Amino acid sequence: MDPSYQKHFAVADYVIFAVLLAASMGIGLYHALSGGRQRTTQEFLMADRSMRCLPVSLSLIASFQSAVAIIGVPAEIYTHGTQYWFIGCAYILGLLIPAHVFIPVLYRLRLSSTYQYLEMRFSKAVRICGTLTFIFQTVIYMGLCVYTPAFALNAVTGFELWGAVLATGLVCTLYTTMGGLKAVIWTDVFQTVVMFAGQLAVIVVGVQQTGGVSEVWRKVREGNRISALDLNPDPTERHTFWTLGVGGIFLMLSLYGVNQAQVQRYLSARTEKEAVRSCYMVFPSLQLALALSCVMGLVMFARYCGEDHSDKLGTSSKDAMVVYFVMDMLQGLPGLPGLFIACLFSAALSTISSAFNSLATVTMEDLIKPHFPTMTEARATLLSKVLAMSYGLLCLAMAYLTHLMGDSVLQVALKIFGMVGGPILGLFCLGMFFPWANSTGALAGLGAGLALAFWVGIGSIVTRSSSTRPLPPCRAVLLSDNMTTAIHAALLNVTLSRPSGLKRFYSLSYMWYSAFNCFTVILIGLIISFLTGPMKEEDVTPGTVYPLLGKLLCFLPEHLKKKLCCVTPLGHTLSAQQRPSQNKESNGLAFPREDRTSQEETDTLFPEAHTPLVEHETTV
Numbered sequence: 333m334d335p336s337y338q339k340h341f342a343v344a345d346y347v348i349f350a351v352l353l354a355a356s357m358g359i360g361l362y363h364a365l366s367g368g369r370q371r372t373t374q375e376f377l378m379a380d381r382s383m384r385c386l387p388v389s390l391s392l393i394a395s396f397q398s399a400v401a402i403i404g405v406p407a408e409i410y411t412h413g414t415q416y417w418f419i420g421c422a423y424i425l426g427l428l429i430p431a432h433v434f435i436p437v438l439y440r441l442r443l444s445s446t447y448q449y450l451e452m453r454f455s456k457a458v459r460i461c462g463t464l465t466f467i468f469q470t471v472i473y474m475g476l477c478v479y480t481p482a483f484a485l486n487a488v489t490g491f492e493l494w495g496a497v498l499a500t501g502l503v504c505t506l507y508t509t510m511g512g513l514k515a516v517i518w519t520d521v522f523q524t525v526v527m528f529a530g531q532l533a534v535i536v537v538g539v540q541q542t543g544g545v546s547e548v549w550r551k552v553r554e555g556n557r558i559s560a561l562d563l564n565p566d567p568t569e570r571h572t573f574w575t576l577g578v579g580g581i582f583l584m585l586s587l588y589g590v591n592q593a594q595v596q597r598y599l600s601a602r603t604e605k606e607a608v609r610s611c612y613m614v615f616p617s618l619q620l621a622l623a624l625s626c627v628m629g630l631v632m633f634a635r636y637c638g639e640d641h642s643d644k645l646g647t648s649s650k651d652a653m654v655v656y657f658v659m660d661m662l663q664g665l666p667g668l669p670g671l672f673i674a675c676l677f678s679a680a681l682s683t684i685s686s687a688f689n690s691l692a693t694v695t696m697e698d699l700i701k702p703h704f705p706t707m708t709e710a711r712a713t714l715l716s717k718v719l720a721m722s723y724g725l726l727c728l729a730m731a732y733l734t735h736l737m738g739d740s741v742l743q744v745a746l747k748i749f750g751m752v753g754g755p756i757l758g759l760f761c762l763g764m765f766f767p768w769a770n771s772t773g774a775l776a777g778l779g780a781g782l783a784l785a786f787w788v789g790i791g792s793i794v795t796r797s798s799s800t801r802p803l804p805p806c807r808a809v810l811l812s813d814n815m816t817t818a819i820h821a822a823l824l825n826v827t828l829s830r831p832s833g834l835k836r837f838y839s840l841s842y843m844w845y846s847a848f849n850c851f852t853v854i855l856i857g858l859i860i861s862f863l864t865g866p867m868k869e870e871d872v873t874p875g876t877v878y879p880l881l882g883k884l885l886c887f888l889p890e891h892l893k894k895k896l897c898c899v900t901p902l903g904h905t906l907s908a909q910q911r912p913s914q915n916k917e918s919n920g921l922a923f924p925r926e927d928r929t930s931q932e933e934t935d936t937l938f939p940e941a942h943t944p945l946v947e948h949e950t951t952v
């Protein structure tokens with residue numbers, strides 16, 4: 333690191349950063365000492381199922397908007413142009429399907445861990461495998477989220493690396509352990525506001541320093557960073573409308589449809605309608621978050637014109653370069669560098685706390701409670717807190733490992749979601765949309781999906797076939813536009829010779845991993861299910877299958893639909909007696925409360941049960 337490039341902080345910057353940590357701690361403490369004082373798992377893990385849609389929706393954003401996106405997206409736009417912005421098209425179906433398919437099924441089953449669904453639909457073994465897969469994914473992802481801000485800061489400001497990692501990890505572990513899901517959701521709300529403010533500040537200052545909006549626009553056009561709609565159908569092309577707009581839908585479904593962190597938030601909503609509304613409210617904020625980080629990348633490009641400072645920075649990572657540019661732009665404006673640091677760590681804290689809390693929940697609900705049904709609430713809550721602390725320490729250990737996974741943190745995060753989240757999404761789709769699937773098929777499908785995912789994922793890392801040549805910096809634009817494009821195209825053709833065979837397999841765009849792995853699980857799952865004897869409609873636990881065929885064929889006349897597909901009513905009531913036994917033993921949460929009659933309980937549990945999703949009760 334060239335010392336002259338070292339950026340230093342004013343006192344005001346440290347103060348702002350300290351205020352952020354203190355405010356998060358304060359919110360955590362408040363929720364630890366108010367309400368039910370976090371004495372039951374119902375409150376600690378599910379926020380008493382009392383949350384309204386606004387805080388839930390902001391918390392849903394914060395869960396998967398970490399420093400990885402704050403740093404990684406501008407680095408992506410700076411290096412490759414605005415093609416990545418097309419992922420915004422995936423947010424439409426990526427949120428509509430969770431709102432109208434996954435939430436109704438999961439909410440009405442009154443789960444606390446999303447993996448309970450797998451036991452109700454398949455078997456305990458499938459549930460355990462789903463839970464362990466989720467834990468594996470989340471621990472790695474958390475490591476990346478802790479390491480990214482600390483590593484980037486250290487590269488640019490000499491900010492004590494492990495001091496920052498430790499400060500983040502400890503503060504986060506403390507307020508999550510003390511305040512439970514309520515604290516996590518309300519700190520997420522506060523941290524999301526800080527996140528947006530920090531990005532906005534960088535954009536405003538950057539535009540002003542570059543000479544205004546028109547100057548920025550001229551420079552980014554000259555640097556051909558404004559990508560046109562790329563409809564190239566080649567699945568090995570890293571970023572096209574198809575890989576981002578369609579492949580991205582499966583990425584969104586794996587996160588906003590079945591990921592424990594998000595499902596736990598849907599389930600913490602006071603009614604199903606509030607949960608669906610919170611999912612709808614995610615859309616505008618997610619588009620805003622995407623726009624802010626993309627514009628930040630463009631402003632940086634206009635300001636630094638594609639220069640590559642990696643030699644002075646001492647690291648080739650484009651992510652560290654983003655932090656350097658921001659520090660350089662905000663230098664001499666006391667408080668603003670601190671605001672950006674607060675933005676980075678807010679993004680990191682809100683994601684890590686969600687991950688902690690979801691890990692503690694699934695470990696309690698899926699791995700511990702089923703074996704200790706008589707455990708008292710007090711011990712269960714204490715154990716949940718111990719788990720949150722131990723996961724915190726584990727993720728600090730994972731932090732370094734993820735740094736070895738590749739240069740762009742955004743690409744590493746999206747690969748993790750694709751490789752591990754994709755198969756889990758496939759498992760839920762297999763269960764919800766294919767009544768014939770049985771647990772043998774589910775296990776075989778998950779195994780095959782993960783095996784294939786890691787084969788492709790690791791193959792692409794080992795053969796480095798996923799990195800695409802960055803666009804030329806500004807300087808190259810001395811020739812006319814089309815001449816540059818021609819040279820660039822020639823370069824690409826010469827250098828990136830068409831890969832063949834296994835190499836082509838490894839160069840599948842990582843944005844297709846979620847879809848590819850999801851379909852693998854479904855395909856293998858169905859084949860094995862049919863080979864080992866498909867499940868019969870009446871054997872499937874009521875309420876665990878979504879009448880997909882019935883909905884897709886809704887244009888057909890009733891009598892045809894009756895013949896074609898057995899359409900089971902989704903929303904029908906599971907009375908306390910009917911509810912599957914494992915729910916009683918596995919989590920006290922779903923157990924009917926003594927103070928309500930079973931009918932009252934049922935009406936309360938399933939208020940909308942009398943209006944099943946399917947228009948008509950039809951029988952096979």
Ligand SMILES: O=C(O)CCCC[C@@H]1SC[C@@H]2NC(=O)N[C@@H]21
Pocket residue numbers: 396397398399400401402419477583587618621683742745746
């Ligand atoms: O920021 C992160 O921690 C992960 C990278 C982004 C994850 C995905 S990308 C699509 C969706 N939109 C978001 O803002 N996050 C998720």
Ligand code: NA
Pocket residue numbers: 393394395396397398399678679680681682683684
């Ligand atoms: Na976050």
